[in-house]
Every structure is written in structure tokens, then in C-alpha cells.
Amino acid sequence: MTLYIGREASKLWKRVCAETTTEINLLADNWKYILTGLILQYIHGLAARGVHYLHRPGPTLQDAGFFLLPELGEDKAYISETVFTFAFLSFVMWTFHPFIFKSKKIYTVLVWCRVLAFLVASQFLRIITFYSTQLPGPNYHCREGSKLARLPHPESVFEVLLINFPRGITHGCGDLIFSSHMIFTLVFVLTYQKYGTKRCIKQLGWLIAVVQSFLIIASRKHYTVDVTVAWYTVNLVVFFLDKKLPELPDRTGGASFLLPLSTRDKDSKTKEESHKLLNGNSVDPADWRQRTQVNGKTLDDANLVHADATAMNGA
Structure with a gap:
């Protein structure tokens, strides 16, 4: 038994080393795209914090989803975040599965290049919409009487640039149309729909996206229009960008072509x-x-x- 475990551990280590070498070579060729995508994620956070300074609390708007779905309450708002965190971490772990498992269909670096492209395009459209019209936030901390509904005038530029992560992200107001949580969820589900191999996980992914939509509205984090616009906007963005981006290379032939040739x-x-x-x-x-x-x-x-x-x- 000890010999078997040692042999399998050795194989796993060799697999991890080989995959790491391959991914490092890919990262060396694509680091500009990854870095640009991460920087634009930060800019999106700055834009969301900036609109919080413009937010003016007011009466909650009339919303069909609020009539149809019972309100979870402030004490149960964590349910929505828990589901989103599960989906987020599950997708991240899947993108790194080639380092461990034998059945490898994707390259981690190339997948994240595509994911960041989808996210950036969707978030760019999102910034345009929530700066065009500021709606009174339906979330509990965005309503009248809450100290967090309006941010005080910043005393310095650094106060704005720091974003106050993660509280500044989870307790933002004004960045409503359309839902950022749904952007991430739908991009992850659509990516696995194309490159994933397990049919049951694909179905589970779409189920999580639907449940997440209802939970966001029931938690009063967004209006129904925010979730609805996210559904068709993200799907259209992924549909058109997917045709423009270069397709991922097929891994069935092995990864040796990505490795530099020795003398x-x-x-x-x-x-x-x-x-x-x-x-x-x-x-x-x-x-x-x-x-x-x-x-x-x-x-x-x-x-x-x-x-x-x-x-x-x-x-």
C-alpha cells in the first residue's frame, strides 16, 4: 500500500510539474492580457465606488419581482452571497484541474484570458448604464435613514482609490443596472458549458444561475430589471466575443508543442x-x-x- 501511494504521488508530482511548465510558458506569452484584465477589474471597482458618492436614497421603486418573491430579510441576505461564493470558487478550482487530473481539455491561462475578456466587456456596458441614471438602491444599507446610503465627500484621492475592499464592494449603492453578481455567474456557466465535460455539472450550473437570480431579488440587492438585463446582455456579449476570440487549442494531441525545444x-x-x-x-x-x-x-x-x-x- 505504501509503495502504491508513493508511486501515485510521484506521478501526480510529475504531472503538476509538467503542467506548471506549460502554463508558465503560456503566461509568458499572454501576461499582458491577464494583467490588463485584472487592471480593468480594479477600474470597474473604482467606477462602482464612484457612483456611490452620487447615490441619493429614496423610496424603493415599484418592482414586479418584489411583489412575487417574499423578502428574505436582512438577517438572511447571506444566502445569496453564499451561493455566489460557491459558484465562484467551484469555477476557479475547475480552471486549475489540469494540474491534477489526467483528463485535460483546457489550458488554465487561455481560459482565464477568455473569461476576463467576457467580464471586461460586460462590465464596460454596466458602467455606462449605472452612470447614465442613478436609481435609489433597494438594499437595506442603501435606504433612507442608513448611514451607508450616502458616502461623505472624500478627503483625499487615496480614499477613493483604495475602494475599501471587500466592504466597499459588498456595501455599495447606485451600481444597479445591471447585476455584477449575475455577470460573473453567467460568464462562468457559459464558459463551462463550452469547455466542461460533465453534463450534470452543466445542468447544475444553469440551475445555480436561476436560483442566484431569485435570491438576488428576494434579498433586495437588485431590482428585477437589473437581473433581467444581465441575462440577455451577458449572453449576447459572450456569443459575439466568442466568435472573435481565437479558439483554444485542442489538448488531445498533448501539450508538448507549447514547451520550448531544448538543444x-x-x-x-x-x-x-x-x-x-x-x-x-x-x-x-x-x-x-x-x-x-x-x-x-x-x-x-x-x-x-x-x-x-x-x-x-x-x-
Whole structure:
């Protein structure tokens, strides 16, 4: 038993090391996209905090979802955040599963490049909408009488730039249309829908997205319009961007093509190509046609037919 565990641990370690090398090479080529996406996430946080300074509390607007769904109450608002946290962490762990499991279909770095592109595009549209019109927040801390409903004028620029994470994110007001929680949830579900392999998990993902929508409204964190707009906007953004972005490479052929060739590998490859040329084979794997020698000359299939015709006429 000890020998078996040691052998499997050794295999797992080799797998992790090989995958880490591959992902580091990918990160070296795509770090600009990852860094840009993370910076834009920070800018989105700044925009959400900035609109909080403009927020003016008022009566809660008439909303169909508020009539249909019972109010959970301030003491049960954590349920919505718990479901979102579960979905968020589950997706993050799935994107890193190639480091451990044998069945690998994705590259972690490339998946996050696509995810960040979807998030940034959706959040850019979100910033435009919630700065266009500031609605009175329906959340409990955004209502009249709450000290958090209006932020005092900032004393310095650094006070705005720090964002006050995570409280500044969870207790924001004014950034309503459309829901940021639904942006993340739908982007994660749509990504797994395309690259995931388990059908039951795909169905569970869509179920979580629907439940999350109801919980957000029942918790009075957003109006129904915020959730509704998120559903069709995020799906449209992912649909159009997915056609523009380069597709992920297929992992069924292995990941060796992503790794740099060592000097020994390059010499071996050069010798192999020279050997193919001496045997009359093309270096291009797509054109490995056998050549035939006639009168000391190497001929391919087309020239061979011409040579046979000439020989017959001469006879």
C-alpha cells in the first residue's frame, strides 16, 4: 500500500510539474492580457465606488419581482452571497484541474484570458448604464435613514482609490443596472458549458444561475430589471466575443508543442528532417510522399508520370 501511494504521488508530482511548465510558458506569452484584465477589474471597482458618492436614497421603486418573491430579510441576505461564493470558487478550482487530473481539455491561462475578456466587456456596458441614471438602491444599507446610503465627500484621492475592499464592494449603492453578481455567474456557466465535460455539472450550473437570480431579488440587492438585463446582455456579449476570440487549442494531441525545444531536441529534429530528405520524403508532414529515382534523379509523383510517358514514346 505504501509503495502504491508513493508511486501515485510521484506521478501526480510529475504531472503538476509538467503542467506548471506549460502554463508558465503560456503566461509568458499572454501576461499582458491577464494583467490588463485584472487592471480593468480594479477600474470597474473604482467606477462602482464612484457612483456611490452620487447615490441619493429614496423610496424603493415599484418592482414586479418584489411583489412575487417574499423578502428574505436582512438577517438572511447571506444566502445569496453564499451561493455566489460557491459558484465562484467551484469555477476557479475547475480552471486549475489540469494540474491534477489526467483528463485535460483546457489550458488554465487561455481560459482565464477568455473569461476576463467576457467580464471586461460586460462590465464596460454596466458602467455606462449605472452612470447614465442613478436609481435609489433597494438594499437595506442603501435606504433612507442608513448611514451607508450616502458616502461623505472624500478627503483625499487615496480614499477613493483604495475602494475599501471587500466592504466597499459588498456595501455599495447606485451600481444597479445591471447585476455584477449575475455577470460573473453567467460568464462562468457559459464558459463551462463550452469547455466542461460533465453534463450534470452543466445542468447544475444553469440551475445555480436561476436560483442566484431569485435570491438576488428576494434579498433586495437588485431590482428585477437589473437581473433581467444581465441575462440577455451577458449572453449576447459572450456569443459575439466568442466568435472573435481565437479558439483554444485542442489538448488531445498533448501539450508538448507549447514547451520550448531544448538543444538536444532541436538537433534530433534537424537530423530527422535530414534523414527524410535523403530518403526522398518531404519535411512537411502533410506531404510525406515517396519519391522515385529515375536515371539518378529524384522525381515526385507528377514528374514520374511524365517520365513514364516519355519512355513509352521513345520505345
